[in-house]
Amino acid sequence: MGIELPHNVVAKRTSISPTSFAYTFSHRELGELGSVLFCAGHDGGCHLTHQLRGKVNDVLAERRRALFEPIVQTMMEQLSEAGRPTGSV
Numbered sequence: 001m002g003i004e005l006p007h008n009v010v011a012k013r014t015s016i017s018p019t020s021f022a023y024t025f026s027h028r029e030l031g032e033l034g035s036v037l038f039c040a041g042h043d044g045g046c047h048l049t050h051q052l053r054g055k056v057n058d059v060l061a062e063r064r065r066a067l068f069e070p071i072v073q074t075m076m077e078q079l080s081e082a083g084r085p086t087g088s089v
Helices: 061-081
Strands: 011-015 018-028 031-040 046-052 084-088
Touching: 018 061, 031 061, 046 061
Parallel strands: 046 084
Antiparallel strands: 011 018, 018 031, 031 046
């Protein structure tokens, strides 16, 4: 999967198990944006779980969300276009 990330955003992939892995996204100024966990489904699809980073009353939370949510949406669209059913939690 290849997506164009916003300026100053980097992704790190971490293997969790033989059938799952996670991407953690960080921004140079805003810090960690969030993570996306991919797990192979029994139906041949892929289940995504995503989590936005931040605390309650975090003044940067909305800026992180504005960068992170389109990344998650793009990943789901690419999987769907590739014929891999997706589910998001």
